[in-house]
Amino acid sequence: MTSTPHHPDLSGHTVLALHAHPDDESIFTGITLRRLADAGARVVLVLATGGEAGGSRLPLAGDTVALRRRRELERSAALLGVERLVLLGHRDSGLPGGPDLGHEQALATADPLALGRRVAELADAEGAATLVFDDDAGIYGHPDHRAVHAIGSTAAALTGAAAYRTTVDREHLHVSARGRHLVHGAAAAASVAFGRVTAEITTAVTGSAADLAVKRAAMAAHASQIDPDLLPGADGGDFAGTYGYEWFRRDGAPGVLDALGNVHLLAGAR
16 A cells, blocks of 8 residues: 555544445445444445345345345445444336336435435434535446435535545556456446546545455455455455545545545556
8 A cells, every 4th residue: 555544533423324235335435434433433324225236146045136135235334334224225226228227116216305305314313424425427327326426415415514425536446456446347337437537536545454354355245246256365466456445526624534544646656
């Protein structure tokens, strides 16, 4: 890694992280959530959908996809130090133009203002002064990620909470990951671009080797979606180079996530 993470005391702070699908929490914010928890912050994780459209790479043995993914989510959340897990109960909308997009329970068909109010009420009840949710591009354009942006933006506006919008640094990933990050495959499947250039990113979080090990374990917990044997590190690959940074676009003044130790990378930095 390029720097040593800070170790602040964040006792008394609550952070609410909103994600679209089970496994997004580990892929895009696993280091951040674990470090927040280790620093004493209360971490509330909200999942908008059950990830049903993702299918399963493993036999379900009588489970539904939603039930399997919920169990995997619960294991991941425990590894990441989440104190409360909330499910909004909508259905995965699937890829743009796909058959799941028009399902009556799909997140893409839901009222983002109503869901934003629901998340705002949850944030108020928890005393969460910081919200984490997807950027306006939905990281890689998935309909559910775009919906999460709309929901999170509404909640942030209603509560006045600091807003950190999750994204990825595509310049860094072009150099360091070279197609190995899961967002590469997701964006290719949706035929869309992904992420932001380095100059657009306000906040980047990294972690120690132990933090990265927890993130990798949390990703591997989603075994129905992610083959642990294909994750960097299984064969001596560079997990840190691919997944060792998490990126956000912050609105307003620096907040809790910046206290973890903001890392700015030049394009091409190792």
